[in-house]
Amino acid sequence: MAWLPDWRHPTPARRRKRMLPLEGIKVVELAQNLAGPFCAQILAHLGAEVIKVEKPNGGDDARGWGRVLSHAASSSFNAVNLSKKSVVADLKDPADVEKVRRLVDTADVLVQNMRPGTLEGLGLGPETLMARNPRLIYCSVNAYGASGPKKMDPGYEPIVQAFAGMMMMSGFPGGPPMRMGTQVLDHGSAMWAAIGVLAALAERHHTGRGRKVDTSLLETAIGWWTNPYAGYATTGEVPERHPTGSRGVVVFEGFETADGPIIVAAGNDGLFRKLCPVIGKPEWASDPSLATNRQRVDRREELVGEMQRVLKTKPRAHWLEVIAAAGIPCTPINALPEMLAEPQTQAVGMLQKVPGLERDVPLIALPLQFDGQRPPIRHRAPTLGENTKDVFGE
Structure with a gap:
């Protein structure tokens, strides 16, 4: 057969x-x-x-x-x-x-x-x-x-x-x-x-x-553990917790807005520079000490803290619109009912009626x-x- x-x-x-x-x-x-x-x-x-x-x-x-x-x-x-x-x-x-x-x-x-x-x-x-x-x-x-x-x-x-x-x-x-x-x-x-x-x-x-x-x-x-282990094997440093983010990339994590959380993933230097004017920080884009991701990782606490302060001032619909318009990956952090209601979720057709149920x-x-x-x-x-x-x- x-x-x-x-x-x-x-x-x-x-x-x-x-x-x-x-x-x-x-x-x-x-x-x-x-x-x-x-x-x-x-x-x-x-x-x-x-x-x-x-x-x-x-x-x-x-x-x-x-x-x-x-x-x-x-x-x-x-x-x-x-x-x-x-x-x-x-x-x-x-x-x-x-x-x-x-x-x-x-x-x-x-x-x-x-x-x-x-x-x-x-x-x-x-x-x-x-x-x-x-x-x-x-x-x-x-x-x-x-x-x-x-x-x-x-x-x-x-x-x-x-x-x-x-x-x-x-x-x-x-x-x-x-x-x-x-x-x-x-x-x-x-x-x-x-x-x-x-x-x-x-x-x-x-x-x-x-x-x-x-x-x-x-x-x-x-x-x-593939990626965290590779870092540990290389440096001997135990990976830290990053609840919504990435240990090795800044800015690449979740933020609270005025009415709900979002994820912003400026995953490379070009995306970070595009993000800066959108959040009212155009000076970051020209700051030589923030030019590379490795430099930004060293200043994670400062950058993430200031960005959190800014994003809390307006609702998430505003931030999702302007950040996405700049070509930067972003999304709401959805609960299960919100995910199910998303047009994209419905479009992919993963939910099916079950004959005989x-x-x-x-x-x-x-x-x-x-x-x-x-x-x-x-x-x-x-x-x-x-x-x-x-x-x-x-």
Whole structure:
């Protein structure tokens, strides 16, 4: 089976009905909470058939996280389990474990996020399943990685954010550590896992054999340190907190106006010179001691403080208009409802209605387009065990 439709030489049938890139790929998901399920949902949005294996008596823990959105499942569950099927299997029951093995025998990909060693103890580890199905891509997402002294430790998003130093970099100088506002490690790990799966599928197209793919929340967190780490490795200086700004660029951060915050990003010397007359500081543009960004970084406190004093004197609509007119990147600092109301947000079409959802609530679709079309959300998240009979033939 080819791993992707051949877009270069479409058959007449493909011309009539545009295929999604992963149609024909079967994914078995042995995962719960966020990271593993979000990885599998990415694959589902790309067209794969994703069969989610859930425990009896409640299924995925995320079904109970937050308020009910549809079919007795929470908003959190619906957010990362769209376009999937659900089967129930008790992994403490040898007969159910064997059903799962047979299901994986016919799969292209397995996605799991259990603690290292858990599935191996059930005979569902990569060595066993890949020996039975050499074409299988076995993808694991866990908290701390597949090796090391903490590999068996549990770790949710805030735990790993704290361990990886991310909280110490978030918030205001002198304030307490702060968690980042979204699930950047769960979602980032899911994306790395999906990238790994796609790379392994591409390789399998040539070799005929699968791969074991591993990532973790900790590895994702370390990966986000790329630029701050480069500075630390070069200078030995621990990066300082800059709540809305950049340590190495001035002016490049958030400011309060008379009625709301904005970001101004004069990211190079030319943009800084354009900014100066707009904010009533034309003398800064000709000041040789402010000619380069490095010089401005040395005078950060003075420049940012004076600019803050000026911007507080007028409403943000005024500043956004005149700063943008000068060709300088700027934006309001939006809350979620403001972001959703932005014409640009509506234009990109990331929110889609979900077929079969009990409430008329659009959810977030895949942030990718193919030939100008975004893959659709094909159907709501499944009810617990909704597809058990069809998949297992019971």
